Amino acid sequence: MKGSLCIAVLLAATNVFAQTPLERGKYLVEGILTCGNCHTPRGPGGVLDTARRHAGSPAPQIDTPEWSAHPTNITPDKETGIGSWTREQVKVAIQQGKRPNGQQLAPLMPYPFYRIFTPSDLDAVLTYVLAQPPVSNKVPPNVYKAKQLTFDVPPGAEKPMPEKDMADPVKKGFYLASIGHCMECHTPLVKGRRDFKSGLGTGGERFEGPWGVTVSRNITSHKENGIGAWSDDEIRRAITQGVRKDGTKLRPPMGFQWYATMTDADLSAIVAYLRTVPAR
Numbered sequence: 490m491k492g493s494l495c496i497a498v499l500l501a502a503t504n505v506f507a508q509t510p511l512e513r514g515k516y517l518v519e520g521i522l523t524c525g526n527c528h529t530p531r532g533p534g535g536v537l538d539t540a541r542r543h544a545g546s547p548a549p550q551i552d553t554p555e556w557s558a559h560p561t562n563i564t565p566d567k568e569t570g571i572g573s574w575t576r577e578q579v580k581v582a583i584q585q586g587k588r589p590n591g592q593q594l595a596p597l598m599p600y601p602f603y604r605i606f607t608p609s610d611l612d613a614v615l616t617y618v619l620a621q622p623p624v625s626n627k628v629p630p631n632v633y634k635a636k637q638l639t640f641d642v643p644p645g646a647e648k649p650m651p652e653k654d655m656a657d658p659v660k661k662g663f664y665l666a667s668i669g670h671c672m673e674c675h676t677p678l679v680k681g682r683r684d685f686k687s688g689l690g691t692g693g694e695r696f697e698g699p700w701g702v703t704v705s706r707n708i709t710s711h712k713e714n715g716i717g718a719w720s721d722d723e724i725r726r727a728i729t730q731g732v733r734k735d736g737t738k739l740r741p742p743m744g745f746q747w748y749a750t751m752t753d754a755d756l757s758a759i760v761a762y763l764r765t766v767p768a769r
Contacts, residue, residue: 510609514617517610520751521669523744524618527560527597530626535699535741543618544570544626551597554681555638558595558631566623576615583614586640595631596640599670605646606668607655643672643685662762665755674705674742690715690766700741711768721760728756 508516518524530538530546545562565572571579578589586593586600594600606614646667654660666672676683677693690709695702709715716724716734723734731738731745739745748756 508613510613510616511620513610513613514615514620516750517614517668518617520747521665521755522614523669523747524563526742526744526747528563531699533699541624541626543621544624545628547629551595555635556595556597556631556633558597559628560597561628561631562624562626563618564621564624564626565619566625569625569627570623571618572623576619579615579619580611583611593633593638595633596638599640599673601640601642602646602667602670602673604642604648605650605664607650607652607664609652610668639682641683641685643667643676643689658758658761659765661755662758662760665759666762669748669759671708675708688769690763691769696742698742703740703742705743707769708763709766709769710764715766715768716763717768721757724760724763725756728759 525537525542528543528545530541530544532538543563544566546560551558562570564570567573571582574582574589581587582589582594582598582600584600584603584606586596586598588594603611645663650660650664655664672685672689673683674694674696675690675692676685677688677691678684679688690707692705692707694705696705707715710717712718716727719727719734726732727734727739727745729745729749729751731740731743733739751759
C-alpha cells in the first residue's frame, strides 16, 4: 500500500510540471529554435520589432548562386502569412521545405535539421505557431535560380530522434543542437555545401546584417582555436548571455537571448554534446 501511495505521489508531482503541447511549443519556438531571430523584422542596429513577432522580414536578404530569399511571414495571417495553410501543409514546410503549391523553400529555412524532431515536439511546434495572432506583413517574394536545391545536415540528424534517446545527455544535446541548427552557422561552406565531414563546428561563416559583419567561431573541443579550454559555465554564459571566455560580447545573429530561456538540463545536454565534437 505504501509503495502504491509513493507511486501516486510521484505521478502527481510529474503531472504538475508536465507541459501542454502549447507550452512545449512556446518553449521551443521562442527558445532553442530561435524562429524569431530570422522571422521577426529588425529596426536600427538590428533590434527586433517584437510588435510584429514572426511577421517576416525584408532584411536580411540572403543571396547565393542558387537562390535569393527573405525570412517569410509565419503568422496565421491568411493573405500574407500561413493562415490559409492546413496543419499538414505547415508540417511539410517545416520538415520537407515545400510550400502548399509545391515550391521548394530556400535553405535559409533549415528544414532538413527539423527532420530529427520527435513526433511530440513537432506537434507542439505546430500547435504553438498556429495559435499565434495573425500579423499582416507582405515580404518580397523569394527568387530561385536552380531547379533543385540541396542541403546537408550532420550525420544522425536525417530522421526523427527516438524518444528513449532523450534520456542520454549527449544524444539529447545533439538533438537540441540539431533543431537549433547550431552547426548550420558554425560549419563552413565548401563549394556551396556544408563541410560536416571535415569541418563540423569549425566556424568561419560570415553574416552580414543590421548588426554589421559577424563571423561564426570555432565551437569544436580544440583547446586553442575552439572551446575545449572553456569551462562548462563559460560555455553556458556564451550561449545564454553572449559573453566569450575573455569577457567580450558576442553579436547577432547568435541567438543568445532565445537560448537564455532554456532549462539548465537542456543547456547541460548541449554542453555535453559539444564536448564530443572532434577538435579541429
